[in-house]
Amino acid sequence: MDPLTRLYPLPESSCCSFENYNLTTEWLLNQTNHRPKVAVICGSGLGLLADVATDKKIFRYQDIPNFPVSTVAGHEGCLVFGMIEDTPCVFMQGHFHLYEGYSLCQVTFPVRIFKLMGVETVLVTNASGGICPDFKVGDIMIMKDHINLPGFAGQHPLCGPNDERFGIRFPCMSDAYSKDLRRLTLDIVSELGCSNYVREGVYCMVSGPNFETIAEARMLRILGCDSVGMSTVPEVTVAKHCGLRVLGLSLITNKVSLDYSREEKVNHEEVLEISKMRTEVLQKLATMIITRCQQQSINTH
Numbered sequence: 001m002d003p004l005t006r007l008y009p010l011p012e013s014s015c016c017s018f019e020n021y022n023l024t025t026e027w028l029l030n031q032t033n034h035r036p037k038v039a040v041i042c043g044s045g046l047g048l049l050a051d052v053a054t055d056k057k058i059f060r061y062q063d064i065p066n067f068p069v070s071t072v073a074g075h076e077g078c079l080v081f082g083m084i085e086d087t088p089c090v091f092m093q094g095h096f097h098l099y100e101g102y103s104l105c106q107v108t109f110p111v112r113i114f115k116l117m118g119v120e121t122v123l124v125t126n127a128s129g130g131i132c133p134d135f136k137v138g139d140i141m142i143m144k145d146h147i148n149l150p151g152f153a154g155q156h157p158l159c160g161p162n163d164e165r166f167g168i169r170f171p172c173m174s175d176a177y178s179k180d181l182r183r184l185t186l187d188i189v190s191e192l193g194c195s196n197y198v199r200e201g202v203y204c205m206v207s208g209p210n211f212e213t214i215a216e217a218r219m220l221r222i223l224g225c226d227s228v229g230m231s232t233v234p235e236v237t238v239a240k241h242c243g244l245r246v247l248g249l250s251l252i253t254n255k256v257s258l259d260y261s262r263e264e265k266v267n268h269e270e271v272l273e274i275s276k277m278r279t280e281v282l283q284k285l286a287t288m289i290i291t292r293c294q295q296q297s298i299n300t301h
């Protein structure tokens with residue numbers, strides 16, 4: 001038994017051992033010749049980002065040892081290996097959430113698998129509600145920073161024994177989102193002529209599954225949040241901890257109500273509808289980012 005496990009006997013569902021990560025990594029490496037350099041985590045309704053990849057090899061989450069399964073509509077539950085031009089990639093069609101009942105170790109499990117497989121860059125995507133009054137439905141927000149609200153209450157993926165093989169005990173999080181990748185994205189956005197609906201902003205994670213009350217939304221606005229969602233922050237935290245470069249794109253699928261007189265009520269179907277509407281542009285954006293970020297990474301090594 002590894003000494004950490006002996007020191008800290010953990011309930012089965014709350015933490016994953018290095019052996020679990022290794023087993024899943026080895027299993028995947030034995031099943032495919034793909035050796036991804038970029039991982040794309042697709043949020044609600046955004047699984048179609050994988051459609052543009054070529055030479056695909058697809059695994060259902062339920063068939064991968066130790067992998068959680070998706071339980072939410074708009075999360076297909078497939079791991080897709082494939083090429084974006086010359087770059088080997090892996091796409092998660094659907095990710096995991098606290099509100100599904102998963103521990104944060106389970107939610108972030110795939111990120112460490114990607115690290116062990118040799119991935120260098122992670123592109124995370126999600127759907128979120130716009131809090132910044134300037135944001136419109138259909139805007140794409142480049143994540144500049146985040147607020148880990150569940151983390152404030154101890155729901156943090158790095159709580160528990162730290163495994164130095166992944167990263168240090170007290171990682172810096174002030175630069176979680178790569179400045180180079182954000183700059184690259186802004187350049188591509190201006191080339192594509194879509195600057196009018198791309199913004200930068202701060203994403204706040206709440207646990208969900210209910211959408212915010214008006215008082216909660218007002219509080220988040222005072223705290224400096226530009227959008228609110230129910231995912232991504234755990235994956236980003238774990239990715240940064242183990243030295244991966246991170247870029248986050250959040251699609252604003254609805255405006256969060258800050259006003260008691262507002263009649264519109266948000267629902268998940270609307271979230272999926274807006275995601276579908278923006279699929280094409282997000283596919284184009286992701287393809288260009290992936291191709292060029294690999295060049296950027298080759299040039300800087």
Ligand SMILES: O=P(O)(O)O[C@@H]1C[C@H](O)[C@@H](CO)O1
Pocket residue numbers: 042043044072097125126127128208229230231232267268271
């Ligand atoms: O992209 P994610 O999974 O963060 O999607 C948001 C949060 C909830 O899962 C769902 C609510 O409609 O959309």
